[in-house]
Amino acid sequence: MATTIIEEAAAIVDGAVPTQLTINGERHELMIDSWVTLLDLMRERMGLTGTKKGCDHGQCGACTVLIDGRRMNSCLKLAVTLDGAEVTTIEGLGTPDALHPLQQAFIDHDAFQCGFCTPGQICSAAGLLSEGKADTRDKIRELMSGNLCRCGAYVNIADAIEDVMRQEDAA
Incomplete structure (x- = not known):
């Protein structure tokens, strides 16, 4: 209009x-x-x-x-x-038929419990990966520190991000 x-x-x-x-x-x-x-x-x-x-x-x-x-x-x-x-x-x-690699990794690594923080965690992780500053697990944890998870799934979240980071490095 x-x-x-x-x-x-x-x-x-x-x-x-x-x-x-x-x-x-x-x-x-x-x-x-x-x-x-x-x-x-x-x-x-x-x-x-x-x-x-x-x-x-x-x-x-x-x-x-x-x-x-x-x-x-x-x-x-x-x-x-x-x-x-x-x-x-x-x-x-991503879409239900073609998940973003981070979405799939969060599923594969059970990186969520209640799921409330998951959209923000995944978007933040996507930005983190494109920044290219995270080269260790400690850096991932530090650079994701602005995203809180009340359920405490931090270990699995870091596992999911590390997995995608390794996949991108291998490609």
């Missing part, structure tokens, strides 16, 4: 800002209120509920997504500040 310049100006006065985001490979032209976080936009407006709202203060990592390939807490990012950005959520990493 096309909007007129007058409608766009009225929306901006009301706090909404025209913003273009590419989310999981699909481009969206949106009018977003200036106070809406990326997390709330994705969950409430885009229907992408895989990303979880944990603490809503950037302390637990449950809301971790990839923004232009870098891992970030979506609860701390105002959506309007990301105009032109590419966002990848857990829904954009």
Whole structure:
């Protein structure tokens, strides 16, 4: 639905800002209120509920997504500040028929219990692997420290990430 310049100006006065985001490979032209976080936009407006709202203060990592390939807490990012950005959520990493290697590794290594933190853990791990800074298990643990798991599946999470890292090194 096309909007007129007058409608766009009225929306901006009301706090909404025209913003273009590419989310999981699909481009969206949106009018977003200036106070809406990326997390709330994705969950409430885009229907992408895989990303979880944990603490809503950037302390637990449950809301971790990839923004232009870098891992970030979506609860701390105002959506309007990301105009032109590419966002990848857990829904954009793989499909039920073609899982992302990290998704498969989390299953293979039983790297989750309740599953609440798993989307953020996997997105953070994907960012970690693309950064290329983790070359030891200790580095994996350190660089994943922003993602908390209340169930304590840290050993299995590190096993899953190490497994994918080895696979990438072998390829």
